[in-house]
Amino acid sequence: MRLKNVLIVVKDMEKSKRFYHDLFGLDMVVDHGGNVILTEGLVLQEEKIWRKFLNRDIxxxxxxxxxxxxxxxxxxxxxxxxxxxxxxxxxxKRITHSWGQSVVRFYDLDGNLIEVGTPM
Known part of the structure; x- marks a missing residue:
């Protein structure tokens, strides 16, 4: 078995595709409408579909x-x-940890937490 993808929930698919392309260079691989697979294995799932699947609040x-x-x-x-x-x-905002790694943490447009750090 292997980990295939990571899925995050988004409200506006077009804005989210643009966000992940603009900042990280991720491109669309497959578009299933409310479910899009980007390069590097990131999956964007529309919130309304995910809520229906789970029958829970996001x-x-x-x-x-x-x-x-x-x-x-x-x-x-x-x-x-x-x-x-x-x-x-x-x-x-950008900080440098005691071990020398510089990182920044922020939320994407839908409140998904992102960290960008220098290689260890």
């Missing part, structure tokens, strides 16, 4: 998991983030 910003990306030029990434999405909500 809780954005629940902080129980995060998407983690690595970027060697974190300064350029933060500049791109601030230019393209100036109203993005940060969990923490």
């Amino acid at each position: 809780i954005p910003k629940n902080n129980s998991c995060e998407l983690y990306f690595e970027e060697t030029d974190i300064e350029a990434f933060v500049e791109k983030l601030e230019t393209l999405y100036p109203s993005i909500e940060y969990v923490n």
Whole structure:
């Protein structure tokens, strides 16, 4: 067995596809309407469909998991983030941990937690 994909819930599919393409270079591989698979295995699922599957409320910003990306030029990434999405909500702006890794954490447009860090 192997992990195939990671699925996150989004409200507006077009905005989310653009967000993940603009910031991370992820492109669409398969479009099933309310379910889209992007490169690197990220799956976007429309909130209304996910709510119907689970028959439960969707809780954005629940902080129980995060998407983690690595970027060697974190300064350029933060500049791109601030230019393209100036109203993005940060969990923490760029910090450097005691072990030397520089990271930034923020929520995507739907409250999914993202961390971008320099390679370890």
